[in-house]
Amino acid sequence: MDGTVRDGEVIVGDDARQRFYDSGAYGHPLGGDDLALAPVEAAHLLFRGDLDAVDGMGFEAFLSEHAGEGLGVRFLVYKDLRDRGFYLSPARWAENPGRADFVVYPRGKGPTDGEVAYRVNAVGERDSVRGDVAGSVLAVVDEESDLSYFEAEAFDPTGGTAYDPEPATGELLDDRVVVSDPPETLHDRGFYGRPLATRDGDRSGSLHLSLVEAAYLAAEGALGLVGGDIERVVERGRDVEGERFDRRLRAYRTLRDVGAAPKTGFKFGADFRVYEAVESVDELGHAEYLVRVLPPEHVFEPRDLALDVRLAGGVRKRMVFARDGGDGPGEFEWVAVSRLTP
Amino acid sequence: MDGTVRDGEVIVGDDARQRFYDSGAYGHPLGGDDLALAPVEAAHLLFRGDLDAVDGMGFEAFLSEHAGEGLGVRFLVYKDLRDRGFYLSPARWAENPGRADFVVYPRGKGPTDGEVAYRVNAVGERDSVRGDVAGSVLAVVDEESDLSYFEAEAFDPTGGTAYDPEPATGELLDDRVVVSDPPETLHDRGFYGRPLATRDGDRSGSLHLSLVEAAYLAAEGALGLVGGDIERVVERGRDVEGERFDRRLRAYRTLRDVGAAPKTGFKFGADFRVYEAVESVDELGHAEYLVRVLPPEHVFEPRDLALDVRLAGGVRKRMVFARDGGDGPGEFEWVAVSRLTP
Numbered sequence: 001m002d003g004t005v006r007d008g009e010v011i012v013g014d015d016a017r018q019r020f021y022d023s024g025a026y027g028h029p030l031g032g033d034d035l036a037l038a039p040v041e042a043a044h045l046l047f048r049g050d051l052d053a054v055d056g057m058g059f060e061a062f063l064s065e066h067a068g069e070g071l072g073v074r075f076l077v078y079k080d081l082r083d084r085g086f087y088l089s090p091a092r093w094a095e096n097p098g099r100a101d102f103v104v105y106p107r108g109k110g111p112t113d114g115e116v117a118y119r120v121n122a123v124g125e126r127d128s129v130r131g132d133v134a135g136s137v138l139a140v141v142d143e144e145s146d147l148s149y150f151e152a153e154a155f156d157p158t159g160g161t162a163y164d165p166e167p168a169t170g171e172l173l174d175d176r177v178v179v180s181d182p183p184e185t186l187h188d189r190g191f192y193g194r195p196l197a198t199r200d201g202d203r204s205g206s207l208h209l210s211l212v213e214a215a216y217l218a219a220e221g222a223l224g225l226v227g228g229d230i231e232r233v234v235e236r237g238r239d240v241e242g243e244r245f246d247r248r249l250r251a252y253r254t255l256r257d258v259g260a261a262p263k264t265g266f267k268f269g270a271d272f273r274v275y276e277a278v279e280s281v282d283e284l285g286h287a288e289y290l291v292r293v294l295p296p297e298h299v300f301e302p303r304d305l306a307l308d309v310r311l312a313g314g315v316r317k318r319m320v321f322a323r324d325g326g327d328g329p330g331e332f333e334w335v336a337v338s339r340l341t342p
Numbered sequence: 343m344d345g346t347v348r349d350g351e352v353i354v355g356d357d358a359r360q361r362f363y364d365s366g367a368y369g370h371p372l373g374g375d376d377l378a379l380a381p382v383e384a385a386h387l388l389f390r391g392d393l394d395a396v397d398g399m400g401f402e403a404f405l406s407e408h409a410g411e412g413l414g415v416r417f418l419v420y421k422d423l424r425d426r427g428f429y430l431s432p433a434r435w436a437e438n439p440g441r442a443d444f445v446v447y448p449r450g451k452g453p454t455d456g457e458v459a460y461r462v463n464a465v466g467e468r469d470s471v472r473g474d475v476a477g478s479v480l481a482v483v484d485e486e487s488d489l490s491y492f493e494a495e496a497f498d499p500t501g502g503t504a505y506d507p508e509p510a511t512g513e514l515l516d517d518r519v520v521v522s523d524p525p526e527t528l529h530d531r532g533f534y535g536r537p538l539a540t541r542d543g544d545r546s547g548s549l550h551l552s553l554v555e556a557a558y559l560a561a562e563g564a565l566g567l568v569g570g571d572i573e574r575v576v577e578r579g580r581d582v583e584g585e586r587f588d589r590r591l592r593a594y595r596t597l598r599d600v601g602a603a604p605k606t607g608f609k610f611g612a613d614f615r616v617y618e619a620v621e622s623v624d625e626l627g628h629a630e631y632l633v634r635v636l637p638p639e640h641v642f643e644p645r646d647l648a649l650d651v652r653l654a655g656g657v658r659k660r661m662v663f664a665r666d667g668g669d670g671p672g673e674f675e676w677v678a679v680s681r682l683t684p
Contacts, residue, residue, distance in 0.1 A: 269645050307611020
């Protein structure tokens, strides 16, 4: 069976409607027996040998003809999802596709069943991903044509840490604040800072606070600075991190405000690791998730995303991104991204 | 006991030589009973309470006085290594310290035993690390004063893949090369490309080569392009990746030339994952290491390093960096970095 390109669609006649649409959920029925196929559907039918040619072109010639439109990447994603047993519609045939390239139906369901499993965007590993990704699945085709799926979901930070910091006084030393005589609860209940244990492991020594922790506690009225001016903490933060410091501080405050306990994520290459509820550091579990704080103009590069999400998965934590909305404190767009096997 | 600062050293008298040098490997003996201490040693003795004051300053005042010289970070590393049971010398007292801040002796050994366990550089998590890191240990103090150690070793890529590519012809489609009728061995023995399986899993279909693979095979005389000009592969690579493409291609060639089989490292956020020896893809083990290819001007940011090394550790692979020497093909500086618990 042959097809013909018309207005960016591939038109097939004969029994196409019955063969491809009724029994395979390909295309969009026109009047009579004619069926309109999206180029990616036509490519798949050419690849399977169910279509012989489109305007005389076989599979590879057709793909080559449409390469400039990114058909190569979309075809690989479409084929992979079909191979996994899904029916799916290209955006042009789907109801409410939003920004997705494909609407994928639950296994065993089709376009007329009113259910959606995934909204999938297909990108190459070198394509930057712009805008809001929450609620969508990113299908990345890597340079060797292999696929990785990332599911992005809106995330709502919550927590159950109930601790009102006892007041303390510290000294700004380089890029940390040292509290010589800290109230014990500050670390043991609130999980602020890190005790600089003496050689016998005694914890009665000083407590080191990060600049972010110190700036937060100062703003809460729970930390004073030897020599007075507590503003120097924020200034030092800006000196060593630039505007990233204010952004991290606002994300930190958002997390503390909901009762979560964020600590540095350095060992995981992230901004924070987050414990949702701390009652006492002696009974501390594992941090539930990692947070990377992003500037408003951030675009996701698939390779960086793969790195973050893979690492988080390897340490059994969720990977959460907090993109700065740039308009007022706490205005972050929180999104959790995980690997998906459709 | 009190000390006095003189020319950037802390001078202590009385029985200091016996107490601190003979039995603790602190400092450098002067004439008579006097002992010269590096500031970091004096800080540690103040912290322990073995020194009462230096020029009237206690531990925190002394640290604050020297904060601008990065003493805070060096002190935390020095203390941590002492706590772990090592003797160590600040560079100024050590023989051949190279670029290291500290020379650390094997447990139970000291400066006069002629053995070195580690050469350690102490940095804060916000400090960029410049120059050659091979042969040293990087001790990173994070924002909460916790420590991570990274050991960097010169790395020599080797391999045992013996396969001479059979000639093939492909077609440039977007950012990959599709070989419609590939010699079976190209993938199954040489591990080039990825077969685009048909729906029944038949592997007799086409083979997708990445641009890097295709450019390498073309240069080896083993790949021709439909329509002729094989140079278009490299041009396309430069179009989509810029100068990074040539750098990755040279690293790829270096690895292939020693008999290793590099494949895309996308799923690990790296440039390549590398199999040291492939006999047949049916008996493929796990890739032994990941490679990130770096431009000549690259400086390591500790947080990025932590991310890469942690991920590699989590998937039981070594993390290898190939820094482009920038002077001729194959001139890379290869360094493997792993987490270390001293």
